[in-house]
Amino acid sequence: xxxxxxxxxxxxxxxxxxxxxxxxxxxxxxxxxxxxxxxxxxxxxxxxxxxxxxxxxxxxxxxxxxxxxxxxxxxxxxxxxxxxxxxxxxxxxxxxxxxxxxxxxxxxxxxxxxxxxxxxxxxxxxxxxxxxxxxxxxxxxxxxxxxxxxxxxxxxxxxxxxxxxxxxxxxxxxxxxxxxxxxxxxxxxxxxxxxxxxxxxxxxxxxxxxxxxxxxxxxxxxxxxxxxxxxxxxxxxxxxxxxxxxxxxxxxxxxxxxxxxxxxxxxxxxxxxxxxxxxxxxxxxxxxxxxxxxxxxxxxxxxxxxxxxxxxxxxxxxxxxxxxxxxxxxxxxxxxxxxxxxxxxxxxxxxxxxxxxxxxxxxxxxxxxxxxxxxxxxxxxxxxxxxxxxxxxxxxxxxxxxxxxxxxxxxxxxxxxxxxxxxxxxxxxxxxxxx
Amino acid sequence: xxxxxxxxxxxxxxxxxxxxxxxxxxxxxxxxxxxxxxxxxxxxxxxxxxxxxxxxxxxxxxxxxxxxxxxxxxxxxxxxxxxxxxxxxxxxxxxxxxxxxxxxxxxxxxxxxxxxxxxxxxxxxxxxxxxxxxxxxxxxxxxxxxxxxxxxxxxxxxxxxxxxxxxxxxxxxxxxxxxxxxxxxxxxxxxxxxxxxxxxxxxxxxxxxxxxxxxxxxxxxxxxxxxxxxxxxxxxxxxxxxxxxxxxxxxxxxxxxxxxxxxxxxxxxxxxxxxxxxxxxxxxxxxxxxxxxxxxxxxxxxxxxxxxxxxxxxxxxxxxxxxxxxxxxxxxxxxxxxxxxxxxxxxxxxxxxxxxxxxxxxxxxxxxxxxxxxxxxxxxxxxxxxxxxxxxxxxxxxxxxxxxxxxxxxxxxxxxxxxxxxxxxxxxxxxxxxx
Numbered sequence: 001x002x003x004x005x006x007x008x009x010x011x012x013x014x015x016x017x018x019x020x021x022x023x024x025x026x027x028x029x030x031x032x033x034x035x036x037x038x039x040x041x042x043x044x045x046x047x048x049x050x051x052x053x054x055x056x057x058x059x060x061x062x063x064x065x066x067x068x069x070x071x072x073x074x075x076x077x078x079x080x081x082x083x084x085x086x087x088x089x090x091x092x093x094x095x096x097x098x099x100x101x102x103x104x105x106x107x108x109x110x111x112x113x114x115x116x117x118x119x120x121x122x123x124x125x126x127x128x129x130x131x132x133x134x135x136x137x138x139x140x141x142x143x144x145x146x147x148x149x150x151x152x153x154x155x156x157x158x159x160x161x162x163x164x165x166x167x168x169x170x171x172x173x174x175x176x177x178x179x180x181x182x183x184x185x186x187x188x189x190x191x192x193x194x195x196x197x198x199x200x201x202x203x204x205x206x207x208x209x210x211x212x213x214x215x216x217x218x219x220x221x222x223x224x225x226x227x228x229x230x231x232x233x234x235x236x237x238x239x240x241x242x243x244x245x246x247x248x249x250x251x252x253x254x255x256x257x258x259x260x261x262x263x264x265x266x267x268x269x270x271x272x273x274x275x276x277x278x279x280x281x282x283x284x285x286x287x288x289x290x291x292x293x294x295x296x297x298x299x300x301x302x303x304x305x306x307x308x309x310x311x312x313x314x315x316x317x318x319x320x321x322x323x324x325x326x327x328x329x330x331x332x333x334x335x336x337x338x339x340x341x342x343x344x345x346x347x348x349x350x351x352x353x354x355x356x357x358x359x360x361x362x363x364x365x366x367x368x369x370x371x372x373x374x375x376x377x378x379x380x381x382x383x384x385x386x387x388x389x390x391x392x393x394x395x396x397x398x399x400x401x402x403x404x405x406x407x408x409x410x411x412x413x414x415x416x417x418x419x420x421x422x423x424x425x426x427x428x429x430x431x432x433x434x435x
Numbered sequence: 436x437x438x439x440x441x442x443x444x445x446x447x448x449x450x451x452x453x454x455x456x457x458x459x460x461x462x463x464x465x466x467x468x469x470x471x472x473x474x475x476x477x478x479x480x481x482x483x484x485x486x487x488x489x490x491x492x493x494x495x496x497x498x499x500x501x502x503x504x505x506x507x508x509x510x511x512x513x514x515x516x517x518x519x520x521x522x523x524x525x526x527x528x529x530x531x532x533x534x535x536x537x538x539x540x541x542x543x544x545x546x547x548x549x550x551x552x553x554x555x556x557x558x559x560x561x562x563x564x565x566x567x568x569x570x571x572x573x574x575x576x577x578x579x580x581x582x583x584x585x586x587x588x589x590x591x592x593x594x595x596x597x598x599x600x601x602x603x604x605x606x607x608x609x610x611x612x613x614x615x616x617x618x619x620x621x622x623x624x625x626x627x628x629x630x631x632x633x634x635x636x637x638x639x640x641x642x643x644x645x646x647x648x649x650x651x652x653x654x655x656x657x658x659x660x661x662x663x664x665x666x667x668x669x670x671x672x673x674x675x676x677x678x679x680x681x682x683x684x685x686x687x688x689x690x691x692x693x694x695x696x697x698x699x700x701x702x703x704x705x706x707x708x709x710x711x712x713x714x715x716x717x718x719x720x721x722x723x724x725x726x727x728x729x730x731x732x733x734x735x736x737x738x739x740x741x742x743x744x745x746x747x748x749x750x751x752x753x754x755x756x757x758x759x760x761x762x763x764x765x766x767x768x769x770x771x772x773x774x775x776x777x778x779x780x781x782x783x784x785x786x787x788x789x790x791x792x793x794x795x796x797x798x799x800x801x802x803x804x805x806x807x808x809x810x811x812x813x814x815x816x817x818x819x820x821x822x823x824x825x826x827x828x829x830x831x832x833x834x835x836x837x838x839x840x841x842x843x844x845x846x847x848x849x850x851x852x853x854x855x856x857x858x859x860x861x862x863x864x865x866x867x868x869x870x
Contacts, residue, residue: 030535060536062507065500065546072497100465101495107689107717107740110545111500155716158693158725254542258593281590282542283745285720286752290593305542310718317721 004081005046010074010119013039014067015417016060016427017358017390023199024389025059025356027253028225031199033059035358035390036427038066038115039417042122044082050130053416054122056114057329057357063427069115072102077119086127090149093335096120097152109307113332120333121363125413135334135413136369140176144169151339155310159317165342172377179373187404188368191219191249191383193356195238198223202237209241216402219247219383221277225255228267235271244272247383249301251277258287262294274381275301275323282306288320301325304354308332309339316347323381327354328363337367341375351376356387361398362414365405393421439516440481445509445554448474449502450852451495451862452793452825458634459824460494460791462688463660466634468494470793470825471862473501473550474852477557479517485565488851489557491549492764492792498862504550507537512554521562525584528770531555532587544742548767555768556798560848570769570848571804575611579604586774590745594752600777607812614808622839623803626654626684626818628791630673633658637672644676651837654682654818656712660690663702670706679707682818684736686712693722697729709816710736710758717741723755736760739789743767744774751782758816762789763798769848772802776810786811791822796833797849800840828856 020032037055085092105112195208224231261279282305292300303325353364391397395416399406455467472490520527540547563570630643659666696714717740727735738760788799826832830851834841
């Protein structure tokens with residue numbers, strides 16, 4: 001019995017970083033975010049004890065609801081040996097998402113799904129730690145059938161069956177080693193969102209973009225949507241700094257209705273944006289499809305507020321997105337990310353996860369590496385979003401060199417916070433908040 | 436200054452009814468619900484003090500998250516004179532749903548939107564009480580322009596503009612008085628879900644259906660989806676009791692994928708169901724559309740787990756539902772219900788709200804009366820779902836006579852719980868839970 005590790009307890013923390021003071025993260029719908037995490041540590045009995053770290057991301061108020069959401073899931077796992085879950089991570093996922101009373105709060109969306117994501121990712125972190133491997137390597141070591149078994153196909157199989165998914169994974173097995181060596185050598189491409197938050201001044205933006213070009217970045221995103229003339233002025237400024245060949249992306253953060261989005265982007269086409277992100281409500285699949293048809297060749301990106309794989313399925317089916325930007329803290333953890341990656345491959349849509357926030361890059365880098373090596377087999381128009389702040393609070397932070405994410409090497413999902421960060425930013429009693 | 440009424444406080448209660456013991460409410464995905472409410476009382480200063488009552492509905496675990504969600508909205512209204520809100524209920528709705536940090540938890544879905552609904556409906560209840568009128572009458576007394584101003588058209592105007600909506604309301608003004616007299620005389624038609632929960636025995640179902648026929652009911656819904664043979668047997672039994680002309684509806688509660696739904700309903704077509712409700716994921720708009728095309732003339736109903744008007748918009752656009760079953764505790768309160776009713780009228784889709792639960796009928800009856808008198812102007816294939824339990828806990832419960840809901844007459848939204856109910860069912864410290 002000493003080999004079994006029953007889950008003993010969940011420690012859950014409300015962590016908030018006071019980012020709003022610097023307008024970091026500001027956009028057309030969220031002018032003053034305080035980047036926050038509902039953070040969970042899962043511990044086991046057994047010898048040696050095992051630990052897993054997970055979190056969801058929010059932008060401040062309401063983070064306590066996600067903390068409570070994680071606690072509401074506790075009864076589904078405490079006392080169960082982790083070996084039971086590790087032997088069938090698909091069954092584990094269905095258990096966590098299938099509580100017959102809690103599912104009324106979603107299903108698979110909002111606070112309870114954000115909480116689910118934290119807990120699911122904590123268990124994947126524990127699994128990877130228990131094997132002494134980084135998460136991306138754990139995924140690569142699984143057979144196509146084992147990977148596909150992690151995904152819930154109940155509502156996906158009209159567009160992607162388990163057999164289709166196995167076939168996608170099999171056909172890419174040949175080139176895996178060279179792709180892995182390539183990532184180990186040069187890293188996974190990123191784009192930077194660190195230079196053009198809506199609340200920054202033009203001078204700030206110019207200086208930051210210039211610095212980023214010098215640092216090796218080739219792709220840049222700017223926030224737009226609050227003022228058309230200011231957006232044109234700023235787009236011209238950034239184009240001037242980055243030249244015609246580097247990539248410029250734009251992000252409206254849901255500011256418009258369908259007709260407004262089409263009109264607004266007409267006025268920005270001359271700056272040759274690769275895509276417009278979140279031109280309208282993240283719930284409006286058909287609206288995104290109409291915008292995509294109207295503004296081509298500018299393309300449409302969305303996903304950071306798309307709650308689950310069933311909604312992504314329809315974005316793919318309807319041709320409503322050209323870039324899939326799932327958020328690694330919003331969909332239901334690694335299991336749903338796998339479902340999204342497989343559907344994206346089926347529809348030939350590049351995946352560019354939502355990064356930044358607090359710890360989003362730390363998680364997404366693992367899925368990006370796995371996606372390239374085993375699923376998409378392509379880096380064409382794939383980038384992981386990079387925002388430069390808050391990485392110092394993580395035990396195994398992303399390493400970005402010349403605009404590329406270096407392969408993580410330490411065991412786990414890079415999801416562990418440094419204990420000093422907890423002591424400093426715990427809300428409302430951490431040292432930073434007591435001041 | 437004595438005429439102003441600043442909002443003083445929110446009292447929020449976790450109310451749970453132990454319904455799972457009787458299998459009341461049991462279906463294919465929710466075998467053991469404990470019908471619950473996150474209940475809020477809004478009080479003001481000023482003289483006389485004003486009160487408003489609102490709630491959201493859940494099925495047990497997680498109700499505490501909705502309680503916390505309501506508290507998280509408190510800062511948006513406390514201290515504001517209700518007169519400010521009453522003068523512009525559209526601005527009030529945008530304020531409650533527009534908190535730039537909280538919206539990350541949705542937007543407009545899950546726990547935070549369930550909480551929003553409770554608070555929004557409490558304010559409409561207060562508005563109606565302050566005028567000494569039932570809510571349906573308050574809505575009828577508003578001009579088309581005033582009503583339309585309550586709705587947020589930001590993401591709707593590609594299918595329905597404010598002008599379109601005004602036009603719908605204007606064209607029905609002629610026949611309003613006769614329709615109101617008709618409702619006052621005979622009431623709004625209902626259907627009963629009280630006879631065929633999944634967990635009931637065949638004998639129980641037969642006895643209950645027979646009793647309901649004798650009581651004047653003409654429309655019946657049964658839960659299906661757990662066992663095809665049992666469903667056929669039970670459908671035959673109910674048809675035998677109700678005869679060929681009364682209406683039979685079926686409800687699968689999201690049990691199937693798209694292909695399974697089509698196959699399963701093929702085996703039940705001979706029992707001539709009016710519709711199949713929730714054949715698949717409530718998020719799968721395109722899946723519902725595919726099922727609707729495949730199983731015609733059986734039609735598709737859904738809505739009790741559709742989170743907001745933007746998702747409903749697409750259900751209408753895609754021809755994905757033939758009956759709109761919004762839940763009066765899930766969409767964002769009266770304002771979003773108005774948006775849904777107006778879109779349904781635009782697309783010619785009958786609205787049959789989700790009833791039952793705890794207090795859902797008490798709320799929905801007001802919107803049904805308003806819908807018939809001012810929006811749809813039709814009773815064809817319109818029914819409000821009825822479930823017979825828990826009404827006794829309300830201060831102004833529904834009155835159902837011969838299968839029809841009688842027009843509510845008391846001031847407000849019929850949303851107030853009797854104080855004994857709070858004392859008995861407060862969780863976990865009410866008398867019923869301490870036993």
